[in-house]
Amino acid sequence: MTTVVVIPGDGVGPEVTDQAVHVLATLGLGLDLDVLDQVNADRFLRTGVAMTDDEMERARSAGAVLFGAVGDPKVPDPSYARDVLLRLRFELDLYVNHRPAALLADRLSPLRDPALRALDCVVVRENTEGAYAGVGGVLREHTPYELALDGDISTAYGVTRVLEYAFAIARRSVCLVDKANAVPFGGGLWQRRWSEVSAAHPDVGTSHLYVDAAAMRLIQNPTAFDVIVTNNSYGDILSDVTAALAGGPGTAASANLNPRHGVGLFEPVHGSAPDIAGTGRANPVGSVLSAALLLDHLGHGAEADALRAAVRATVAAGTCTPDLGGESSTKEVGAAITAEVG
Structure with missing residues (x-):
């Protein structure tokens, strides 16, 4: 029997995770x-x-972790969130952040041209280095001469393995996104590793865009992309753009992976949303689609596809929370998805 650790967390996390757990139970x-x-x-x-x-070890020993959300306005200390989610990511070396984005229904796209709405891509974000690695410091804090420094870390090892993952999942093409013209040292490393890794995959189309051009291109024609691979901070931003193009943050799922040792953490990307916690308005779709990614990870591909189909059918039927233009509650949407699966 495969063990899945479930961490509901804070805010709307327990509400949406509960619906994902119910759907998983239905699959038997x-x-x-x-x-x-x-x-x-x-x-x-x-x-x-x-x-x-002990909790960390239980997560480490499980086949996968289904995560809700972390963060509460009552806790201003940033170490709390770091010591939960970032601890899991870094100690489990979950170096891939896999963010798929596929338009669930035509009416959810903000784009005017129907021919350009059918987004179906993956943002592959390096997840353990970059500007979020926590390297830096402050001198002369709280003085007029305060100096703050944040280091943007790239290693040949870290860049190579995330590029290899991007090519491994590509259906037709991979686009490297960087800012090597303005950030030459880290950008140069990414470019050198890109040249070598892409040469080993001649059957996959390749392209390169600077991050500002990539953001513009996503808005102009998101259908042009299959896999986007980039560093931690650029991936954080671009994956939110793709989430908006696919229907909004309430629909966005993610997987934090280490393909080399098989550990995975799966979470919706909307955060704890404390302003709507307890109101029944939280969208469970992102959590349910994260559960589908978890099933893919565990080798239950057919069930994962059934879950995604159930989500699409539920959204198409108009059973949606207010963020998608509906009037249904979190539980009602979860029940509708469960019924579609059943």
């Missing part, structure tokens, strides 16, 4: 769900503990 795959519902802001406020070593 015999997954053993290990729910760590004590990993949340309330415990951190009481004890100062974000995630214990």
Whole structure:
């Protein structure tokens, strides 16, 4: 039996994760769900503990982790979120952030031209280096002469392995996105590794765009892209652009992966959304589609496809939360998806 650790987290996380768990149970795959519902802001406020070593080990030993959201306005300390989500990403070396984006229904696209709406691409974001690696510091803090420095880290090892993953999943093409004209050292490293890795895949189309041009091109014609590969910070931004083009952040799923040792963490990208927590308005689609990615990861491809089809059918029928123009609650949307699966 495969163990899946479930971390509902904060805000709307428990609400949307609950619906994803219900749908998974409907599939009858015999997954053993290990729910760590004590990993949340309330415990951190009481004890100062974000995630214990035992909880971390349970996540490390599981086949996969289904994650809700982390963050609460009652906790201004940024170390809380770092010690949960970033700890999982870094200690498990989840170097790929895999963000698929596919338009669920034509009416959800913000683009005027119907011929350009059919977005279906993946943003592959390097997940353990870049500007989010936490390298830097502050001198003369809280003075008029304060100096703040954040390092943007790229290594040949880290860049090569994420490029190799991008080519491994490509259906037709890979587009490298960087800013090598303005960031020459890290950009130059990406360019050199790109030349070598792409040469080993002559059957895959390739292209290169600077990040500003890539953002513009996504808006002009998102159908031009199959796989986009880029660094941590650019991938963070561009994957939010693709989420907006696919229907909004409530529909966006992600996988944090290490294809070399098989660990995966799966989460919707909308965050804890504390302003709507407890109102029943949170969209569970991102969490359900994250569960579909989890099933892909565990080798249940047919069930994952059934889950995605159920989401599309539910959205097409108009059973949606308010962010997608509907009037249904979180639970009602989850029940409709479950019924479609059943």
